[in-house]
Amino acid sequence: MLIPFKLTAHSNSSAEKSMGYVLPENQTGQYYQMKKYQCNICGFIYDELLGDPAHGIAAGTRWEDIPESWSCPECGVNKADFEMVEI
Amino acid sequence: MSQPIVIVGSGLAGYAVARELRRLTTDKAVVMITADHGGFYSKPMLSNALSTGKTPESIINGDAEKMAAQLDITIHSHTRVEAVDTSNQSIELSNGERLSYSALVMAIGADQVRLPLQGSGVSKILTINDVDDYKYFRDVLADKKRVAIIGAGLIGCEFANDLSATGYQVDVIDISPQPLGRLLPPEAGAYLQKKLEAVGVNFHFNMTVESVDQSDTMMQLKLTNGEKVDTDIVLSSVGLTPRINLAKKAGLLVNRGIVVNQLLQTSDENIFALGDCAEVEGKVLPFVMPITHAARALAATLAGKPTPVVYPAMPVLVKTPACPTVVAPPESGHAGEWRVESNGEGVKAVFQNNSGNLLGFALLGQATAMKNELATKLPPILN
Numbered sequence A: 001m002l003i004p005f006k007l008t009a010h011s012n013s014s015a016e017k018s019m020g021y022v023l024p025e026n027q028t029g030q031y032y033q034m035k036k037y038q039c040n041i042c043g044f045i046y047d048e049l050l051g052d053p054a055h056g057i058a059a060g061t062r063w064e065d066i067p068e069s070w071s072c073p074e075c076g077v078n079k080a081d082f083e084m085v086e087i
Numbered sequence B: 001m002s003q004p005i006v007i008v009g010s011g012l013a014g015y016a017v018a019r020e021l022r023r024l025t026t027d028k029a030v031v032m033i034t035a036d037h038g039g040f041y042s043k044p045m046l047s048n049a050l051s052t053g054k055t056p057e058s059i060i061n062g063d064a065e066k067m068a069a070q071l072d073i074t075i076h077s078h079t080r081v082e083a084v085d086t087s088n089q090s091i092e093l094s095n096g097e098r099l100s101y102s103a104l105v106m107a108i109g110a111d112q113v114r115l116p117l118q119g120s121g122v123s124k125i126l127t128i129n130d131v132d133d134y135k136y137f138r139d140v141l142a143d144k145k146r147v148a149i150i151g152a153g154l155i156g157c158e159f160a161n162d163l164s165a166t167g168y169q170v171d172v173i174d175i176s177p178q179p180l181g182r183l184l185p186p187e188a189g190a191y192l193q194k195k196l197e198a199v200g201v202n203f204h205f206n207m208t209v210e211s212v213d214q215s216d217t218m219m220q221l222k223l224t225n226g227e228k229v230d231t232d233i234v235l236s237s238v239g240l241t242p243r244i245n246l247a248k249k250a251g252l253l254v255n256r257g258i259v260v261n262q263l264l265q266t267s268d269e270n271i272f273a274l275g276d277c278a279e280v281e282g283k284v285l286p287f288v289m290p291i292t293h294a295a296r297a298l299a300a301t302l303a304g305k306p307t308p309v310v311y312p313a314m315p316v317l318v319k320t321p322a323c324p325t326v327v328a329p330p331e332s333g334h335a336g337e338w339r340v341e342s343n344g345e346g347v348k349a350v351f352q353n354n355s356g357n358l359l360g361f362a363l364l365g366q367a368t369a370m371k372n373e374l375a376t377k378l379p380p381i382l383n
Ligand SMILES: Cc1cc2nc3c(=O)[nH]c(=O)nc-3n(C[C@H](O)[C@H](O)[C@H](O)COP(=O)(O)OP(=O)(O)OC[C@H]3O[C@@H](n4cnc5c(N)ncnc54)[C@H](O)[C@@H]3O)c2cc1C
Pocket: A041, B008, B009, B010, B011, B012, B013, B014, B033, B034, B035, B036, B043, B044, B045, B046, B047, B079, B080, B081, B082, B107, B108, B109, B110, B128, B129, B130, B155, B243, B246, B274, B275, B276, B277, B285, B286, B287, B288, B289, B291, B316, B317, B319
């Protein structure tokens, strides 16, 4: 069930985080469930909610919006070596 | 002032320890000593770099200077550790210097096994186990068309797929009757073979190489059945052997690898090992995922909280796009049998003991979709 909270991509309250929902950029009122992607090689998990701020990817950045030049912060492989995982 | 933590090696294992340590503490001095350039790169990307359009240079994510700044560590590249003096807790470097350590981490990797072969071309046989080897290979490959690969294991099959998908003529020779002989039951091996043959790989199974000769224009392999394979480059990928000499010379316990307990601790309490060089509780696992787990545990231990490493099941993805494959081999010595289901779209092979417990699997083609579901049913590798 998607609950219409007023959340933003950069919010960090833990309640909001645990909900895993943020408003999409266009604010059309549709809610987006944050996803996680796992590196097939080393097991690192990219969580859209947390992003990868150490490498310039802000919290809340969706997988599709990560540049192709980004690589796994733990083992260095390409974006293509990740797959979506269930939460 | 206390002595630094010294990490030997700048592969994925050395960097993983440095990074995990920095997550836990910023006030311990860390020095990394490495025989190579010291850049951080993904070794697994070497075996699909042609298909993904990568050059050896573009595979390196950060050079030693950038990494040292990012992790707030000191890196001495192109420097070998020649000896370890365990009683004085110091190491001797190839530049003649000595360095004391509070804790020493050996992350020195493995060597490619070299088969004892005959012929005038033996010294020209290449192996690829790091980005420098790979750079040399790509330079040699530039004006060539044919590559012969000795060994149809993980690395051999991945390079075979990458080369043949990008237009090279590829021959693969292996002593076993199928590709990935140690990881796949026969039906699964046959499926992978068929898929790789469909992209042009030419297999020579049940065969060893008798000699490798070099002429002005080409190289030639003579196989045990008398068959001759003409080629331009010979790549050997018949297995890895952990680098144990440094540890052995220092009097540390070694076996197949540098022997460590679940704390990744060698027979000397201040010296640790992980990655391709280490034998953790009897297991040598030359893959990335074990490194991730080991580095996390070791960093905690080095930061003051002794933490044994735990390995969950760790399926390995084989990077053969012609036939997507995931393997979780059963531990050797475990009794059980393979059950194989296949259709035109893939193969699902599960290894079960006689109580029906899942101990390993191999998934090919569409069956790889079952990876996560099956992985949760596997026993942990070390707990
Ligand atoms: C082509 C290829 C593809 C692969 N694909 C996969 C894959 O898809 N999935 C997977 O899980 N695994 C894969 N692997 C295996 C994986 O890459 C390795 O397990 C991992 O990279 C090993 O890291 P390491 O740090 O232990 O060793 P290494 O990367 O070998 O690092 C050893 C380091 O120690 C240094 N060193 C050695 N001796 C000394 C000394 N005396 N003094 C100073 N420095 C020293 C070396 O210079 C180097 O920096 C692949 C391997 C290869 C070769």
